[in-house]
Amino acid sequence: MTREVVAAAPVPVPGRAQRVREIAGELRGLRGALIPILHAVQEELGHVAQDDVAVVADVLNLSVAEVHGVVTFYKDFRRAAPGRTTVAVCQAEACRAVGAVELADYARVRVGCGFGETSADGRITLDEVFCFGNCALGPAVQVGSKLHGRVTPARLDALLGEAL
The missing domain is CATH 3.40.30.10 (Glutaredoxin)
Incomplete structure (x- = not known):
């Protein structure tokens, strides 16, 4: 039996979107930049929030659905903050x-x-x-x-x- 923590609706973190935009901007020149960007966001910010998906999509000129698909397909990406x-x-x-x-x-x-x-x-x-x-x-x-x-x-x- 498992219990899943049900979180309230995510509240955008002030400055988080800007930092995600900076990370994506720094790495967008890489070949196949999406996954390295998502890893960098998670490494620095702990997880890839839903709001981050839209920012990354905007920087890379991708649809939100494309970025969301990658985040949800790969088990490596957390969509919520991890425990301590x-x-x-x-x-x-x-x-x-x-x-x-x-x-x-x-x-x-x-x-x-x-x-x-x-x-x-x-x-x-x-x-x-x-x-x-x-x-x-x-x-x-x-x-x-x-x-x-x-x-x-x-x-x-x-x-x-x-x-x-």
């Missing part, structure tokens, strides 16, 4: 072979949300990743920017305790 801490559980074959499926099930119950969702209290966003390149130390979990290997449910509890 992001916890990603590897679901690649090597990690699955040593308990990642069970660890993921445990993480979903423990955090109270599914992959791609944020806990009701806004503290943790739970994600799945398909390989950190830490295969010899599976199952691998990344908490924030720190990668951990051989994570058990008990160790995940300790890592989550530190994140809260």
Whole structure:
């Protein structure tokens, strides 16, 4: 059972549209600029908001539907702000072979949300990743920017305790 955080209607952030326009303007000369621009917006601002889609579309002379389609097609792009801490559980074959499926099930119950969702209290966003390149130390979990290997449910509890 998962709970999804239902956010109120997004409120435009003062200056956000201008910053998105600047990022898009700086990168629009790249070949295939749309995806690098979206990644840069998310990297700096945490997510790609619906209002950002229209700004990027305007700068690149694309339709809003084209940009929206890319944002919603690729799982890498967040459309809402993530929780304070992001916890990603590897679901690649090597990690699955040593308990990642069970660890993921445990993480979903423990955090109270599914992959791609944020806990009701806004503290943790739970994600799945398909390989950190830490295969010899599976199952691998990344908490924030720190990668951990051989994570058990008990160790995940300790890592989550530190994140809260």
